[in-house]
Amino acid sequence: MASVKLTVNGRKVSREVPDNTLLSEFLREELRLTGTHVGCDTSQCGACVVHLNGKAVKSCTTLAAATSGGAVTTIEGLANGGLHPMQQAFNDNHGLQCGFCTPGMIMTGVDMVNRYRAEGRELTEQAIRHELEGNICRCTGYHNIVRSIQDAASRM
Ligand code: FES
Ligand code: FES
Numbered sequence: 001m002a003s004v005k006l007t008v009n010g011r012k013v014s015r016e017v018p019d020n021t022l023l024s025e026f027l028r029e030e031l032r033l034t035g036t037h038v039g040c041d042t043s044q045c046g047a048c049v050v051h052l053n054g055k056a057v058k059s060c061t062t063l064a065a066a067t068s069g070g071a072v073t074t075i076e077g078l079a080n081g082g083l084h085p086m087q088q089a090f091n092d093n094h095g096l097q098c099g100f101c102t103p104g105m106i107m108t109g110v111d112m113v114n115r116y117r118a119e120g121r122e123l124t125e126q127a128i129r130h131e132l133e134g135n136i137c138r139c140t141g142y143h144n145i146v147r148s149i150q151d152a153a154s155r156m
Pocket of ligand 1: 059
C-alpha cells in the first residue's frame with residue numbers, strides 16, 4: 001500500500017491505496033471526482049487530463065503515489081465563483097457535443113494558453129491543432145474546439 005497525500009482543488013486529502021493505483025482511479029474512485037473521464041487507458045484519448053502542479057498530465061498513466069505531495073486541479077476545481085473563461089468559451093462556441101472529451105479538452109486548453117503566454121509565443125490555430133494531438137474527440141470534428149480555445153485565449 002502507498003500513502004498518498006495531495007492537495008486536490010485546494011483541499012488536502014490523504015488516502016492509503018494500492019501501489020498501482022492510477023491518479024485517474026484515485027480521483028474518480030477515492031474522491032468521487034468523476035469529471036475526469038477515462039476513455040482508453042492507453043494514454044491516447046486525453047479525456048483524463050488534469051493539472052499536476054500547474055501542468056497538464058494524463059491521469060490514466062500517472063501513478064497516484066508518484067504525485068504525493070503535489071497539487072492537482074480537476075475540471076471540478078477550475079471554476080472559481082463562476083465558469084472559468086475556457087469553460088465559458090466552450091459553451092459560447094459550441095465546443096462540445098456529447099461532452100465526454102470536454103473535461104480533458106478544457107484542461108489541455110488552459111495549460112496550452114498558460115504555457116504559450118509564459119513563453120511569449122503566439123498560440124495560432126495551427127499551434128492549437130498541433131497541441132491537441134493528444135486529445136481525441138469523436139463528435140465535433142475539432143473545429144469548434146479550436147475556436148473555443150482561441151476565444152478563451154483572448155479572455156484569459
Ligand atoms: Fe487517459 Fe485516454 S483515459 S489518455
Ligand atoms: Fe463527444 Fe468530444 S464531444 S467525444
